[in-house]
Amino acid sequence: MVVGAAIVAAGRVLACARVNPPEVAGKWEFPGGKVEPGETETAALVRECAEELDVRVEVAGRVGRDVSMAHGRAVLRVYLARLVGADRPRALEHAGMRWLAADELDSVTWLPADVPVVAALRPLLTAEPERPDRAGGG
Numbered sequence: 786m787v788v789g790a791a792i793v794a795a796g797r798v799l800a801c802a803r804v805n806p807p808e809v810a811g812k813w814e815f816p817g818g819k820v821e822p823g824e825t826e827t828a829a830l831v832r833e834c835a836e837e838l839d840v841r842v843e844v845a846g847r848v849g850r851d852v853s854m855a856h857g858r859a860v861l862r863v864y865l866a867r868l869v870g871a872d873r874p875r876a877l878e879h880a881g882m883r884w885l886a887a888d889e890l891d892s893v894t895w896l897p898a899d900v901p902v903v904a905a906l907r908p909l910l911t912a913e914p915e916r917p918d919r920a921g922g923g
């Protein structure tokens with residue numbers, strides 16, 4: 786199982802560009818990775834976001850459906866997530882990072898498995914009002 790975090794803030798989602806392997810270098814994905822034995826999916830997302838982005842995240846519900854990858858040998862499952870406190874991501878293991886609004890989702894080339902998830906995410910971003918972080922103390 787591969788889990789990804791669709792980290793949403795102010796109506797935008799964080800997209801990250803892969804460094805390797807070469808066949809997917811420069812393609813865009815959600816931060817995340819393989820769930821380790823004995824680990825929950827939420828714990829895997831928290832661990833991967835800390836490793837890859839140096840941020841704490843709160844993991845919420847699923848977005849999109851499970852997507853079969855690698856000829857059925859793996860599954861991609863994506864969860865909505867939010868940054869904790871004032872944490873701000875740094876691309877420690879990616880070639881780049883972008884915060885994409887709904888109308889910018891197609892401006893990057895996503896990994897193939899991510900395409901249906903991105904489609905499911907789009908209306909969620911549109912529904913979220915643009916607002917300054919932590920407006921209203923929340």
Ligand SMILES: Nc1nc2c([nH]c(=O)n2[C@H]2C[C@H](O)[C@@H](COP(=O)(O)OP(=O)(O)OP(=O)(O)O)O2)c(=O)[nH]1
Nearest residue numbers: 787788789814815816817818819854861896898899
């Ligand atoms: N993290 C992530 N991986 C994705 C996405 N879409 C997608 O097809 N993948 C694929 C790419 C990789 O083949 C696999 C995840 O591998 P990974 O290299 O990120 O996982 P990991 O950090 O646990 O890596 P490792 O321990 O094997 O080095 O899933 C996505 O949105 N996020």
